[in-house]
Amino acid sequence: MADTPNGDSTGWTLQKPPPLPEGYSKHHIVFLEAVHVPLAELPFEFTMDKYERTFPEQIAERIKPATIVISNVINVKPSDMDQAPHLQLLAVLATGMAWVDKPYCAKRGITVVNTPSANIDAVSEHFIGLYFASRKRIPQIDHSVKTSDEWIKTNSLSKKMWPDGPPLGCKQETLGIIGYGALGQNIERLCRGLGFPEVLVAERKGSAKVREGRVDFGEVIRRSTTFVIVCPKEPETINLIDEAELNMMRKEALVINMARGGIVNEAALAKALKEGRIFGAAADVLDTEPGGPGTTPLLPDLSKGEEEVPNFIVSAHVAWISGVTVQTLQVINRDAMTAFVEGRMYDPKVKACVAVHDGRIWK
The missing domain is CATH 3.40.50.720 (NAD(P)-binding Rossmann-like Domain)
Known part of the structure; x- marks a missing residue:
């Protein structure tokens, strides 16, 4: 013994x-x-x-x-x-x-x-914060009210913030979870509590067999309205969400990366946001950290006349705190x-x- x-x-x-x-x-x-x-x-x-x-x-x-x-x-x-x-x-x-x-x-x-x-609880809660901030365009509205008289002149910022119609509410969402460890499972629990009626857990990209309780990766990309990326960064997950996946998404899609920079191709995401192909994106992580103007296509250097990436929120890798x-x-x-x-x-x-x-x- x-x-x-x-x-x-x-x-x-x-x-x-x-x-x-x-x-x-x-x-x-x-x-x-x-x-x-x-x-x-x-x-x-x-x-x-x-x-x-x-x-x-x-x-x-x-x-x-x-x-x-x-x-x-x-x-x-x-x-x-x-x-x-x-x-x-x-x-x-x-x-x-x-x-x-x-x-x-x-x-x-x-x-x-x-x-x-x-950090499971903290990161899960931070995801919820980024979700509401993105869907409700809270940072953009805050910036407009604090730096301009646009609200005074127009009496409403709703048409500017949501030109294609009002944003989805929780009861209209389909959550796509990419990475289903303890963090993905906790985010599912919180979202179901908020009223998300459907949650799709993605099978590994390219897998020929779909495990019980999982959904084919491509189907998750096509059907989901909000995506949360919580998978490990490994050679096979680098650029897991690339231009092809972004082109497959619904126009109201919201992409939130809580995992590691590089899992979502940042240049492809910036392009999709500039072209208005998806609703928005948020990230707590970037491929190059610490980040700032000019360090990623998602954060252009406005002082050099580069075009801002619309409808993107970054929270500087603080979700765990x-x-x-x-x-x-x-x-x-x-x-x-x-x-x-x-x-x-x-x-x-x-x-x-x-x-x-x-x-x-x-x-």
Whole structure:
């Protein structure tokens, strides 16, 4: 029978804590992006270099002495980790970790942990906010009233905001969900509560077999009025929504990307919005972040005379932020790092956080 610490009956094995490198009496943490989330109090001894913000060209030099590196969204590449000979743990203080080179970490014997499902409620609620802001044209109306006398002169902004007729209400919507993990399922729950009468969960694009409870990808594209993108960014999902898909959509379609930039082709989306082929779009994420004028076709540089993309809202990758999310991120990150230091990576309480360990890719 495997060792079962603390009376646990699941049979997980307590490992020896990883030995510290020669010359180290305790772990040395390099925290690359303290600007996002403060760390919880850690119950093990360590030294730390903490940086509010780190630029890509600074990573390699900063992590050289680290046994543990904590990142949030910045990509710590293999070329950076090559400069950190003592690195044992890469702790991603976020749910998304598509940028992590897992095969490299497995080969190097570097453990990787993340904080799964910490932001489900916050991102789901943010989607609802972007949905109403987009359907109701709230940012555009706010800007018009604050910067012009158009409302005073016309007595109503409704015809300008909705020239093709009033916007859809919740009871007229068909929600298309692209990505049906915990986040997609929670968004479905919220939308059904708002009165959405139909929800279509998309099968993988190009799949010959449609699983029970799913709908063919092309049918979802053709039928839905509001799309929420919540799938992982992987090679097969880059440009998942491209010009062909945008051309298939209904004119009242609203596209909301809550996942990662690049899943929706930004140039194709900008073109569709400029041509009025779909109702609108919103995104919490962009292909290039941080973003601003001139960094993406969706954000043209108006100071250079470039044409604005109409009916597009961007919220600067803040959907995850809430008091609950921050607390959850801190707790999961603390528990995962502590389990690594104590040799408890097989503990069922933390296994869901483990992406790479013992030279193997776990998830």
